[in-house]
Amino acid sequence: MQSYLVGGAVRDSLLGLAVKDRDYVVVGATPAHMLAAGFRAVGKDFPVFLHPQTQQEYALARTERKTGKGYKGFSVYADPDVTLEEDLARRDFTINAIAQAEDGSLIDPFNGQLDIQKKLLRHVTAAFSEDPVRILRAARFLARFTDFSVAAETMLLMREMVAAGEVNALVPERVWQEIAKGLMEKQPSRMFEMLRDCGALKVIFPELDRLWGVPQTATYHPEIDTGIHVMMVIDYAAKQGYSLPVRFAALTHDLGKGTTPADVLPRHIGHELRSVDLIRDVVARLHVPNDCKDLALVVAKYHGKLHAARQMKASTLLQFLEELDAFRQRARFEDFLLACECDSRGRLGLGNCPLDDAAHLAYALQAALTIDAGAIAKQCSSPVHIKHSVAEARIHAIQSALHLSR
Numbered sequence: 001m002q003s004y005l006v007g008g009a010v011r012d013s014l015l016g017l018a019v020k021d022r023d024y025v026v027v028g029a030t031p032a033h034m035l036a037a038g039f040r041a042v043g044k045d046f047p048v049f050l051h052p053q054t055q056q057e058y059a060l061a062r063t064e065r066k067t068g069k070g071y072k073g074f075s076v077y078a079d080p081d082v083t084l085e086e087d088l089a090r091r092d093f094t095i096n097a098i099a100q101a102e103d104g105s106l107i108d109p110f111n112g113q114l115d116i117q118k119k120l121l122r123h124v125t126a127a128f129s130e131d132p133v134r135i136l137r138a139a140r141f142l143a144r145f146t147d148f149s150v151a152a153e154t155m156l157l158m159r160e161m162v163a164a165g166e167v168n169a170l171v172p173e174r175v176w177q178e179i180a181k182g183l184m185e186k187q188p189s190r191m192f193e194m195l196r197d198c199g200a201l202k203v204i205f206p207e208l209d210r211l212w213g214v215p216q217t218a219t220y221h222p223e224i225d226t227g228i229h230v231m232m233v234i235d236y237a238a239k240q241g242y243s244l245p246v247r248f249a250a251l252t253h254d255l256g257k258g259t260t261p262a263d264v265l266p267r268h269i270g271h272e273l274r275s276v277d278l279i280r281d282v283v284a285r286l287h288v289p290n291d292c293k294d295l296a297l298v299v300a301k302y303h304g305k306l307h308a309a310r311q312m313k314a315s316t317l318l319q320f321l322e323e324l325d326a327f328r329q330r331a332r333f334e335d336f337l338l339a340c341e342c343d344s345r346g347r348l349g350l351g352n353c354p355l356d357d358a359a360h361l362a363y364a365l366q367a368a369l370t371i372d373a374g375a376i377a378k379q380c381s382s383p384v385h386i387k388h389s390v391a392e393a394r395i396h397a398i399q400s401a402l403h404l405s406r
Contacts, residue, residue: 001029003058004084004099004107011095014116015145024058025087025099028080034058047078061087064127085109092134093141094122115151122151129157132166136178139194143185155198162199175204176286183247188238189231207278208251210258215266223348224266226257233346242338248292249299249339250346252279256300275300295332298324299339306340309357309364314398317364318391326365337362367401368394 009022026034031047039049039058047060062078063086084099084107091097094112101107110124121138128134135158142148150158161167182191192208195201201209212227223229233250242250256274260267279300283293302324312320326333337358344358345351371393377386 001033002027002084002101004101006088006099007091007096010098010100010106011112011116013100014098014113022056024056025061025084026058027061027082027084027087029060030080031060034060062090063087064090064130089125090127091124092128092131092137094124095120097124119145119148120151121148121154123154123157126157128154129161129164129166132161132170133174133178135161135167135195135198135200136170136175136182139191139200140178140182140185142194143182143188143191146187146190150194158198158200162203167200167203170204172286176288179205179286180244180248180292183234183238183251184244186238188234188247188251192231192234205282207255207258207282211254214257214260216257216268217266221347222350226254229346230254232348233342236346236351237339237342240338240342242342243335245292245295246335246338246342248288249296249335250342252282252296253299253303253339253343255279255282272301272304295335295339298332298336299343302336303340303343306337306357306361309361314364314395314402317361317398318368318394320361321365321368327369333365363401364398367397371397 003024003026005022006025007023009019012019026049031041031049034047034049035041038052040052042048042050042057043059046062049058049060050056051058060078061082061084063082088097088099088107088109094110094115096112097108097110098112099107106113115122121141123134138150138154138158142150179191182188185191192201192205195204196209196212208227208230211230212225214226215224216226216229218224221229223232230251230253233253234247237247237250252275254271254275255278256271256276257268259274259278260271276297279293279296282288283296288296302320305320309317309320321327321333324333324336340358341355344353344355347353371390373386373390376389376393377383380386380389
């Protein structure tokens, strides 16, 4: 019974990165051996155990055999006669198929160290093609390791997997899980560009895939191409360290431009509401969580209107704030402004453009919040007058604040 450190911990150590999670593979043991040694069984699909002191994961060495489509279509064989090399052979990329023995020595049967030096993502064996999740993982790794590229033979294999329909078997929850992780990496655009390159994006996210090649008015979008713009927007969001809901809203805010009739391009009249409809389809299909869904819908619907904030009179500003539900959803309002910031600055040559409209709207909200709605309600003779009286007071507060700011 021997244990080896495997996977990301070994890879990240060789890359000089901080090691977050440590996973081990155990050779020459049975579940009974592990339980007798004090380990606690937690694996559902294959034998995984938690160390009694460190709570780190120890998995029995195993092999897998493809039995059906998708990432769950496998039968697992875990037995004391499974070797370390056989276990490593079932892993996705050579850089993840390196093990470290207890004495610190490395076992690297697939030359993962060489691929780390070459900055390459290369599949270990042809068995890579049996699990479509590995396409998503490759794309996510590109977003994390921004100086890596995909080996030509691995890209070819992924294209063959897409053509064979393997990607169609991905379950929505797993697709969202990988997209969410990729959005939170250093350069998320690399994830979507790789998925598009191998053909998977058209299958899992056609609403996004169709944005490439769609022109926009160069006056407002010097980068012209809508797909390029959206990639610049999410990379800006990542560079600022913004939250997942903000990044998802940045990703989806212009989906409607992909359905603009060709005869009106490069203008995109009404794309905001078309984006809303498409986002509803996406979040339902991928089971996107509510915080991401709610912000994405608000940003898609109102990001264009924000650009007119400085031209609005006080009553219109109040109406806009109410449409955004800014008085009740303060945190979401702040995230709305952040997502709109990403949209404004995710354009060629405009990475530091002023954000005057966002500041103007935020200033109007602060002014309106100085009004004590409860006190006004107590002074009203009838409940039917409360809403109007509060609105009048807020409009006056906004007018006064904007007058003083001039």
